[in-house]
Amino acid sequence: MLVLIDKLPLSDWVNSFVNWLTQFTGFFNGITNFIGGIVNGFQWLFDLLPVWLFIVIVLGITYYATRHGKKWSLLLFELIGLLLIWNLDYWRDMTQTLTLVLTSSLIALVIGIPLGILMAKNHTFEAIMKPILDFMQTMPAFVYLIPAVAFFGIGMVPGVISSVIFAMPPTVRMTNLGIRQVPVELIEAADSYGSTSWQKLFKVQLPLAKSTLMAGVNQSMMLSLSMVVIASMIGALGLGTQVYFAVGRNNAGNGFTAGLSIVILAIILDRITQAFNRSKRG
Amino acid sequence: MVKKVEVKNLTKIYGKRGPRVKELIEQGKSKAEILEETGATVGVNQANFEVNEGEIFVIMGLSGSGKSTLIRMINRLIEPTRGTILIDNQDLMGLDKKGLREVRRQKMSMIFQNFALFPNRTILENTAYGLEIKGITKAVREQKAHEALELVGLHGYDDQFPSQLSGGMQQRVGLARGLANDAEILLMDEAFSALDPLNRKDMQDELLDLQAKMHKTIIFISHDLNEALRIGDRIMIMKDGVVVQTGTPEDILTHPADDYVKRFIEDVDRTRVLTVANVMIRPNTVNIDKDGPRLALRRMQENEISSVYVVDSERKFVGFADAKDVIKLIQQGSRDLKSVVQTDVPITHPDVAVNDLMDQLSSTPIPFAVLDDERQLVGIIVRGAVLGAIAGNEVTQ
Numbered sequence: 001m002l003v004l005i006d007k008l009p010l011s012d013w014v015n016s017f018v019n020w021l022t023q024f025t026g027f028f029n030g031i032t033n034f035i036g037g038i039v040n041g042f043q044w045l046f047d048l049l050p051v052w053l054f055i056v057i058v059l060g061i062t063y064y065a066t067r068h069g070k071k072w073s074l075l076l077f078e079l080i081g082l083l084l085i086w087n088l089d090y091w092r093d094m095t096q097t098l099t100l101v102l103t104s105s106l107i108a109l110v111i112g113i114p115l116g117i118l119m120a121k122n123h124t125f126e127a128i129m130k131p132i133l134d135f136m137q138t139m140p141a142f143v144y145l146i147p148a149v150a151f152f153g154i155g156m157v158p159g160v161i162s163s164v165i166f167a168m169p170p171t172v173r174m175t176n177l178g179i180r181q182v183p184v185e186l187i188e189a190a191d192s193y194g195s196t197s198w199q200k201l202f203k204v205q206l207p208l209a210k211s212t213l214m215a216g217v218n219q220s221m222m223l224s225l226s227m228v229v230i231a232s233m234i235g236a237l238g239l240g241t242q243v244y245f246a247v248g249r250n251n252a253g254n255g256f257t258a259g260l261s262i263v264i265l266a267i268i269l270d271r272i273t274q275a276f277n278r279s280k281r282g
Numbered sequence: 283m284v285k286k287v288e289v290k291n292l293t294k295i296y297g298k299r300g301p302r303v304k305e306l307i308e309q310g311k312s313k314a315e316i317l318e319e320t321g322a323t324v325g326v327n328q329a330n331f332e333v334n335e336g337e338i339f340v341i342m343g344l345s346g347s348g349k350s351t352l353i354r355m356i357n358r359l360i361e362p363t364r365g366t367i368l369i370d371n372q373d374l375m376g377l378d379k380k381g382l383r384e385v386r387r388q389k390m391s392m393i394f395q396n397f398a399l400f401p402n403r404t405i406l407e408n409t410a411y412g413l414e415i416k417g418i419t420k421a422v423r424e425q426k427a428h429e430a431l432e433l434v435g436l437h438g439y440d441d442q443f444p445s446q447l448s449g450g451m452q453q454r455v456g457l458a459r460g461l462a463n464d465a466e467i468l469l470m471d472e473a474f475s476a477l478d479p480l481n482r483k484d485m486q487d488e489l490l491d492l493q494a495k496m497h498k499t500i501i502f503i504s505h506d507l508n509e510a511l512r513i514g515d516r517i518m519i520m521k522d523g524v525v526v527q528t529g530t531p532e533d534i535l536t537h538p539a540d541d542y543v544k545r546f547i548e549d550v551d552r553t554r555v556l557t558v559a560n561v562m563i564r565p566n567t568v569n570i571d572k573d574g575p576r577l578a579l580r581r582m583q584e585n586e587i588s589s590v591y592v593v594d595s596e597r598k599f600v601g602f603a604d605a606k607d608v609i610k611l612i613q614q615g616s617r618d619l620k621s622v623v624q625t626d627v628p629i630t631h632p633d634v635a636v637n638d639l640m641d642q643l644s645s646t647p648i649p650f651a652v653l654d655d656e657r658q659l660v661g662i663i664v665r666g667a668v669l670g671a672i673a674g675n676e677v678t679q
Contacts, residue, residue: 188359189398193412193463194387203415207402 018147028151031161038103039156046095054095055082058268065275074271081264090239090261097228097238097265100156104163104224109217112168116175116213117201126176133169141166141227145234159227159236167224174216178209214277221273225266239265285368286467286499287333287356292365294325294351294523304364313522325351327523328365335466336497338489340514342504348523349503353471356501357390358382369467387416391460395472397452399444405431405455406440412463423462430462431455434488450481457489461496470502474509486513507546511535519543558639559632562652562661568603568619571595575611575619578603591651591659592623599651599659601625627651632660639663 022028046054059075066074085094119126144165148158182205190200206213232240239262246255295303303322306315313324326348333339343349354360356367358374367374369389377385391412399408406427407414413423428440434454444452453473460468474482490513493500504510510517511531518528519542527539538544566585568578570592581590588605600623607622628650630639643650643665650663 183398185394185396185398186400188354189392189394189400189411191359192357192386192390192392192469193415193459194383194385195415196383199415203411204400208400 018150021147022150032152032157035103035107035157035160038106039099039160042099042102043096046099047092051082051086051091055079058082062268062272062275065272068278071271071275078268081268085261085264088257088261090242090258093237093239093242093258094261094265096156097225097240097262100159100163100228100231100236100238101221101224101265101269103156104160104167104227105217105221107160107164108168108171108220108224111164112171112216112220113175113213116172116216117179117206119172119176120179120205121197129172133172136165137169141230142233145230149234154235156236158234159231162231162234163224163227166227167220170219170223171213171216174219175209175213178212178216179205181212182208211277214273218270218273218277221269222266225262225269228262284335285332286335286370287501288366288368288371289329289331289356290366290368292326292329292352292355292367293363294348294355294360295363296323296325298322313524324348324523325360326355326362329520329523329525331518331525331528333499333501335499337515338493338500338502338513340502340504340510340517341520342507342510342517343520344505346522347520349505349520350471351523352520353392353469353501353503356469357386357392359392387412387463389465390467390469391463391465392469392471393453393456393460393473395475397444397449397456397476399452399455399459401444404441404443405436405447408444408455409458409462411459412465426464427458427462430458433461433492434458450477450485453477453485454488457485457492461492466499468498468500470500472503472505475505482509489513519546557632558630558634558636558650558652558663559661561636562632562663565591565649565651565659565662567591567593567597567659569593569595570600570619570623573619574617575608575622578608578619579605579612582608589648591662592619593659597658599629599653599657602627602648602651629653630663 049057055078058078062075062078085091115129119129141162144162145158148162152158152161186204186208187200190204195203228236228238228240229243230240232238232244239258242258243255243262246252246258293307295307298321300320300322303316303320303324306319307324307327311319313327316322316324329348329352331339341349341352351360355362355365356374358367362375365375369385372385374382374385400411403411406424409427409430410423413426418426431437431440431454434457436451436454436458439447439451439455444455447455453476456473460470474485477485486509489500502510502513511534514531516528516530517534519526519534519539521542527534527543529537534543535547538547566581566587568581568590571594578590578592582588582605590603590608592600592603594600602624603619603622604624608619611619611622627648628642628646630650630652632652632654639650643663649665651659652661652663654660
C-alpha cells in the first residue's frame, strides 16, 4: 500500500508544527527564565563553595545516607575521586554538569511523580502514557536537541529540557509500578476504614511505593547524566563540553580524563541515591 | 432483637452480565449452569439474611462459595450487582461516595485474613489508623489505640513494627485496630485462618471474652465448621454462591438442610470421636519366655502398680500377673511365672471407638489390653487417661 503512494511529507508536518509552536515565544521565554533561574541558583551555590567545603559536604551527605551500614571505602573513593577532578582542572566543568543533572532530575521528579500517580489511579491514562513513555525513551536523544534549540535557544536550558524528556520515563514508570505493587489487602484495609483517595495515597500508597519510586529517581539521574555529552552539542557547559572538544580535536587523553570525571560523578550520585533508598527502607 | 444488618437478594456477577444472566438467576439455575450458558461467574446468588445486634454471625463455606465476596459487599469494597444492604435500616446502596465513607468510618471495621497491617507504621500507628483518618487528634487517638492494644493483651509493643511480631500477635493488632475505631459492626474475614491451631483457639477464646464485654455485632467468615460451632451464635452455610442453611449451631447439627451440610457435619463428628488408639498408654511388660517373678515384681515397683502384663518373645499377649500371686511365688521359691498368669483380661482393638467401651470400662477394675491384628500387645487403657482425653479434647493422632 505504502509503495503506491508518494513519500509522506511527515517531516514537513513536524517542521510546520514546530514553526507554528515558535510563535508562542512568551510562553517559551517564561520556561527558559524559570529553568535558567534554577540553573543559575545551583551554579551560584557551587561557585560560592570552596573546593574543600564542597568535598566535606559530599562526604557528610554520604556519611548520613550510609549510617545504617557504613562504607568507608565509598567515602575514600569520593575523597580521592573529587580531588582527582580538582587536580585535573575539571572542577568548574564538574559543578556545571552537576547543575545540569540536578536541575533536570528535579524537574523530572516534579513532573514524573504526579504523572506516575495518575497512571496508577487511572487505567485509561496508563494506556495513553505507556506508548508515549516508550517513545520518549527510545527516540534517539539527539533528536530532542533540534526543537529544544528552536524553542529555547542554546545553552544550559535546552540541555536541561532535552535531559528531562529523556530521563523522566523511569520516574513515571517506577512510581506507577510502586503504587500498583501495594498489596490489595492493604488497599482494602485503607478503604474499609473509610480513607479518602488522598489519605490512601499519602498514608498508604506512596510510603509503600517509596523504595520502588526511589529506584526510578536513581535511574532518571543516571539517564540525565548520560545526556551530558549530547547536550554539550547545543552549548550546555560542563564535562560533556570537554569530551565534545576532545572528540573534535582528536585528543584521546583529554577525552579520557573528562570521561573519567563523568564516571566518578556518576558513581558518587548513584551510590548516594541508592544509600538513601536503603536507609529509608530499614 | 434489633436487626443490625439486613441483606436482601444480594447478588454479585463477575464478567458479562446481560439480561440473560439475570433471567437464569431468577430461574434458580446453578453457578455452573450459568457459567456454561453465558460465560458469567456468579459470585453470590441472591443471598438473604439478617444479623441481630450483639450476635456473632458466622458465614461459612469452602473456597469459591462466595463468602469473601459477600462480606466485601457488606461494606461495598466489592460493588454488588444487585440487592439491598440495610445497616440500622439505612440503605447502603443508596449512598454516594461520601456517605459510604462515613458509614465505613463510624459503623464498620474490617479484620483481614492476612492481617493487612501497614508495614511502614508502628503497632500504635496501625491501631490508630481508623481514628487518624477520621481526623481525631494525635493525643486522643493514641490513647484510644493504646487502650485497644491493652484490651487484646498486647503490652509494650506500641513502637514496634508489624514485621517484628508473630502471626498471632499481628492479628491481635488487626483486632485492636478494629476495636479502637469504636465501630458497632466487626467484619472478620477468615480472621483466624492464617494462624496455627493453638493460636487460633486462643484467639477464638479471646474473641468470645471480648464479645462478652463489648457486645459488638460480628460477621465472621470461616471455612472451618469447628470454628463456626465454637464461636457462632448463628451460622449461615454457603455453597457455590447460594445460601444453603442458616441457623443456630444446634439447628445445623441436628437438622442439616441437605447432603452438603450433612457431609460437613460428619467431618466434625469424625474428629470428635476418640478411638482406643488415641487414649491407650504404653504398658510395662515382662517376657514369659525369659523373665522370672522377681523381675516382674521389680517392674511393678518401678511403675507403682500392682500388676504387670505378660507377653512372649514376639510381644504376643499372654496374660496378666498380679502382685500378690507373684510375691507368693517368690516366697515358695518357684520361678514358674506361667502358673500365676491370669488370662481372663478384658481385650480390645486400637480402632474401637472409646464411646463403645465406656460402659465396660467403668465396670472392670483391670485395665483393658489393646491387641492389634497379630495379637501383639500395643497398649493398655486406664480409666484415668480416657477421662483426661475426653475432658481435654487433646487427641494424639
